[in-house]
Amino acid sequence: MEQVIFTERANQIVRKDGAVDFTIACNRDSLAGAVSQRACVFCGSRVVLYPIADALHLVHGPIGCAAYTWDIRGALSSGPELHRLSFSTDLKEKDVIFGGEKKLYQALTELIARHKPSAAFVYSTCIVGIIGDDLNAVAKRVEAEQGIPVIPVASEGFKGNKREGYHAACKALSKLVGRGDVSAVSPLSVNILGDFNLAGEIWIIKDYYQRMGVEVVATLTGDGRVADIEKAHGAALNVVQCSGATQDLAVMMQETYGTPFIRASYFGIEDMSQALYDVAKFFAEKDPGIMDRAKALVRDELSMLYPKLQEYKKDLKGKKAAVYVGGAFKAFSLVKSFRHLGMDVVVVGSQTGTEEDYKELAAITDEGTIIVDDANPLELSAFIKEKDVDIFVGGVKERPIAFKLGVGFCDHNHERKEALEGFAGMLNFAREVHATVMSPVWRFTPRRSGKAASAATSCTSPERPCDCAEVK
Amino acid sequence: MKDGSPFVSTTNACKLCTPLGACLAFKGIEGCVPFLHGSQGCATYMRRYIISHFREPVDIASSALGEKNAIYGGGANLKKGLLNVMDKYGAKAIGLATTCLTETIGDDVKMILSEFRSEFGDLSLPAILPVSTPSYSGTHMDGFTGALRAAVDVLAGEEKTPAVNVLSGFVSPEDIRHLKTICRAFCLPATILPDYSDTLDGGAWEEYEKISPGGTPIAAIRAMGGAPASLEFGRTLDPARTAGGLLEERFGVKRLGLGLPIGLRETDAFMAALEELSGRCLPRALGAERARLVDALVDGHKYVAGKRCLIYGEEDLAVGLASFAAEIGLVPVLVASGGSSGRLTSAVAAVSGDILREQPQVASGVDFYEIADKAKTLAPDLILGNSKGYRVLAKELNVPLVRVGFPIHDRFGASRVIHLGYRGAQSLFDRVANALIEKKQADSDIGYGYI
Ligand code: SF4
Ligand code: SF4
Numbered sequence: 031m032e033q034v035i036f037t038e039r040a041n042q043i044v045r046k047d048g049a050v051d052f053t054i055a056c057n058r059d060s061l062a063g064a065v066s067q068r069a070c071v072f073c074g075s076r077v078v079l080y081p082i083a084d085a086l087h088l089v090h091g092p093i094g095c096a097a098y099t100w101d102i103r104g105a106l107s108s109g110p111e112l113h114r115l116s117f118s119t120d121l122k123e124k125d126v127i128f129g130g131e132k133k134l135y136q137a138l139t140e141l142i143a144r145h146k147p148s149a150a151f152v153y154s155t156c157i158v159g160i161i162g163d164d165l166n167a168v169a170k171r172v173e174a175e176q177g178i179p180v181i182p183v184a185s186e187g188f189k190g191n192k193r194e195g196y197h198a199a200c201k202a203l204s205k206l207v208g209r210g211d212v213s214a215v216s217p218l219s220v221n222i223l224g225d226f227n228l229a230g231e232i233w234i235i236k237d238y239y240q241r242m243g244v245e246v247v248a249t250l251t252g253d254g255r256v257a258d259i260e261k262a263h264g265a266a267l268n269v270v271q272c273s274g275a276t277q278d279l280a281v282m283m284q285e286t287y288g289t290p291f292i293r294a295s296y297f298g299i300e301d302m303s304q305a306l307y308d309v310a311k312f313f314a315e316k317d318p319g320i321m322d323r324a325k326a327l328v329r330d331e332l333s334m335l336y337p338k339l340q341e342y343k344k345d346l347k348g349k350k351a352a353v354y355v356g357g358a359f360k361a362f363s364l365v366k367s368f369r370h371l372g373m374d375v376v377v378v379g380s381q382t383g384t385e386e387d388y389k390e391l392a393a394i395t396d397e398g399t400i401i402v403d404d405a406n407p408l409e410l411s412a413f414i415k416e417k418d419v420d421i422f423v424g425g426v427k428e429r430p431i432a433f434k435l436g437v438g439f440c441d442h443n444h445e446r447k448e449a450l451e452g453f454a455g456m457l458n459f460a461r462e463v464h465a466t467v468m469s470p471v472w473r474f475t476p477r478r479s480g481k482a483a484s485a486a487t488s489c490t491s492p493e494r495p496c497d498c499a500e501v502k
Numbered sequence: 503m504k505d506g507s508p509f510v511s512t513t514n515a516c517k518l519c520t521p522l523g524a525c526l527a528f529k530g531i532e533g534c535v536p537f538l539h540g541s542q543g544c545a546t547y548m549r550r551y552i553i554s555h556f557r558e559p560v561d562i563a564s565s566a567l568g569e570k571n572a573i574y575g576g577g578a579n580l581k582k583g584l585l586n587v588m589d590k591y592g593a594k595a596i597g598l599a600t601t602c603l604t605e606t607i608g609d610d611v612k613m614i615l616s617e618f619r620s621e622f623g624d625l626s627l628p629a630i631l632p633v634s635t636p637s638y639s640g641t642h643m644d645g646f647t648g649a650l651r652a653a654v655d656v657l658a659g660e661e662k663t664p665a666v667n668v669l670s671g672f673v674s675p676e677d678i679r680h681l682k683t684i685c686r687a688f689c690l691p692a693t694i695l696p697d698y699s700d701t702l703d704g705g706a707w708e709e710y711e712k713i714s715p716g717g718t719p720i721a722a723i724r725a726m727g728g729a730p731a732s733l734e735f736g737r738t739l740d741p742a743r744t745a746g747g748l749l750e751e752r753f754g755v756k757r758l759g760l761g762l763p764i765g766l767r768e769t770d771a772f773m774a775a776l777e778e779l780s781g782r783c784l785p786r787a788l789g790a791e792r793a794r795l796v797d798a799l800v801d802g803h804k805y806v807a808g809k810r811c812l813i814y815g816e817e818d819l820a821v822g823l824a825s826f827a828a829e830i831g832l833v834p835v836l837v838a839s840g841g842s843s844g845r846l847t848s849a850v851a852a853v854s855g856d857i858l859r860e861q862p863q864v865a866s867g868v869d870f871y872e873i874a875d876k877a878k879t880l881a882p883d884l885i886l887g888n889s890k891g892y893r894v895l896a897k898e899l900n901v902p903l904v905r906v907g908f909p910i911h912d913r914f915g916a917s918r919v920i921h922l923g924y925r926g927a928q929s930l931f932d933r934v935a936n937a938l939i940e941k942k943q944a945d946s947d948i949g950y951g952y953i
Contacts, residue, residue: 070543094519
């Protein structure tokens with residue numbers, strides 16, 4: 031059943047075979063005509079910067095780019111919610127011909143007057159890259175006139191995929207960092223990077239750090255505030271989650287301010303605990319009691335979580351999962367989380383993983399697991415069938431593929447409404463997996479019942495015609 | 503450009519971009535894969551947006567242009583992409599829409615396609631339906647209408663058919679199914695274009711279907727030039743830009759322009775046209791639906807009487823809703839749309855002028871910020887529109903929102919919302935009355951057990 035659908039993509043798909051050295055092609059441009067699940071540079075920048083709740087996010091371009099990103103992500107704010115509005119310069123034909131700088135200037139000026147944001151981000155879209163508006167000049171002028179940071183984001187969509195967008199966003203963020211006064215910041219302090227506070231997740235993580243006695247200076251960018259980000263260089267450590275999104279910022283801050291960083295994942299039991307231990311280890315010299323506090327915290331949380339997980343595991347043992355997510359780092363945690371539920375991940379892939387990411391995935395998965403870079407609906411559906419999985423973890427674009435084929439689904443993307451991070455999140459994850467995998471509805475779907483449920487199929491039994499038109 | 507608005511920026515758009523509409527229309531053609539000539543992002547965003555409403559697979563291919571193509575032209579990628587879609591999807595037709603990027607760099611799609619045809623003429627090529635859809639002029643409705651005109655332009659011929667053309671506009675899959683039932687009741691063969699009633703609201707599958715089954719058959723579109731007549735819904739349409747207009751210009755197929763049959767009177771007009779075309783009188787089942795509707799309007803009129811309602815959405819939908827609102831006794835206070843055909847005001851007046859004492863405010867080319875701004879002083883009791891107005895209008899004003907049209911991203915069953923015909927009007931009326939009742943019940947401390 032190992033058919034190759036797009037020959038050009040053959041080396042972006044690997045079946046794990048321990049006897050052979052692992053290689054995979056990745057970080058390529060998407061193939062023309064294949065329906066890639068990827069987005070664009072702009073999307074990457076938007077994802078990273080969007081949760082900054084007291085900033086104005088103005089999309090400079092035609093209306094679609096802004097309309098499709100209006101309040102679509104569950105990034106929560108504990109205060110202002112300016113990020114949930116969608117601002118666009120809504121470029122028209124004449125702007126495309128004569129340039130959009132004047133319109134951009136007016137738009138920024140009127141929106142800043144109306145909403146009094148703490149900063150403004152201006153995103154470039156594809157056609158802005160073509161018509162050649164000078165965003166820097168406009169931003170500088172408005173910044174001088176309005177007295178708030180106005181930061182252009184070089185996110186022209188065609189310049190690559192989401193990764194380049196992350197980079198552009200990090201560059202934009204680095205222009206905010208360093209502006210604030212850090213004299214009051216504790217020596218036991220961190221910034222949380224690469225978490226977007228979906229369904230309030232960053233509040234869970236922040237609470238853990240605070241219980242350990244660590245001050246959180248800035249959250250980047252979930253529940254983010256401009257003033258906190260301006261003080262971020264005062265923190266002793268950057269804790270960076272996710273493979274790509276904010277790593278570049280951590281590197282920039284290390285170069286400019288000497289702030290060290292560690293990587294972390296807050297999904298699943300091992301990775302969550304490890305993150306807390308790593309932070310504790312970092313501060314152990316300054317505060318010898320911190321490791322004990324971290325351990326106690328993990329113990330408390332686990333003693334509540336464990337028995338409940340066992341209940342779910344009873345039902346889920348031996349079931350199979352397919353995982354297709356944006357960044358590969360999330361995939362690592364998911365492979366481990368499924369193990370806790372007694373399940374195996376048999377297909378795993380990402381939109382933007384790197385060679386090392388895929389090597390690491392190959393190392394932690396079982397023989398025969400399909401590992402894929404930048405997949406498309408035809409491939410994903412073929413893998414689901416080949417491996418006969420019970421659940422598919424992905425985003426909204428993957429959901430109908432799973433459901434059409436009679437497979438359970440868990441939304442692990444930016445639109446999720448359930449917190450999946452932390453120990454509490456692991457329980458939510460287990461509950462969600464259980465709810466979908468164990469649903470009685472699968473037995474009625476054609477894949478399981480062997481019966482085509484589609485009314486579109488024509489009459490199969492001439493003796494018992496299904497339509498009166500067929501009665502002679 | 504916006505009626506009386508000093509703002510240059512758009513906040514919370516009440517419209518979508520042109521190619522999205524084109525993709526939706528192409529989904530209603532059998533064996534057709536929508537294809538966007540542009541960068542990858544646009545296609546992915548539109549897919550996500552459409553999927554969240556219909557909850558069905560929506561594959562939209564893209565020529566996935568990168569930086570080099572943006573500078574040197576996207577012809578090579580477009581050809582490669584077309585070949586891939588032909589080969590992997592086995593498409594019978596490819597609906598090819600441009601995007602802002604390829605329009606701006608000035609890719610000559612016509613020329614690229616003629617090169618493509620001469621280079622690969624030896625292969626059996628699908629029908630390629632090209633439509634120009636720069637988003638910086640127009641909205642998704644222009645893309646929708648343009649795509650249908652493109653399809654007819656490429657495919658339609660003169661071969662005679664008894665089937666009447668029904669160009670039903672941007673309606674729900676349930677609406678399309680209902681239109682089929684109606685035509686069948688009149689024993690009137692009909693070609694409904696586009697027909698995404700199965701492709702965007704289909705059954706469960708055994709095997710992954712590369713192209714969702716269903717859609718207006720290509721052979722039927724080929725015969726549209728030989729049809730006895732076309733019914734085209736939408737009072738704000740300009741026939742010079744529609745499929746129905748083209749069929750009339752080129753093949754002399756008589757075009758009957760009607761409003762979307764929303765509510766009693768617009769449906770009556772539709773039925774009258776069908777009676778004329780079929781030579782039959784109103785079928786009994788439909789007559790019974792009409793009778794029940796009128797009875798319900800009487801039974802429920804007090805719940806809705808004089809309630810102020812705010813309407814927004816695509817222009818033709820908004821006109822239909824305004825007509826319906828007026829005839830059931832609601833008072834439309836604002837009819838708003840992100841579209842700007844220039845015909846909204848006159849269309850609203852035409853459908854409600856003889857009922858309403860005072861014409862509602864009509865706003866075209868507006869965004870939700872402006873609608874919300876106006877709403878503050880208009881104090882509506884009820885809102886009719888898509889789900890995008892939930893947070894910024896309905897929640898803000900604490901007023902019920904009856905969800906209609908597209909998108910409905912925050913409720914289940916969007917594909918099965920029915921707007922058209924007597925049955926659609928019945929459903930809308932029940933929902934409107936219940937929304938008002940529910941609000942009254944919820945706001946009262948008494949805990950009314952009957953209302
Ligand atoms: S660039 Fe144009 S076509 Fe693409 S999403 Fe933006 S508005 Fe739509
Ligand atoms: S136009 Fe460019 S920036 Fe906008 S959505 Fe499309 S690819 Fe992304």
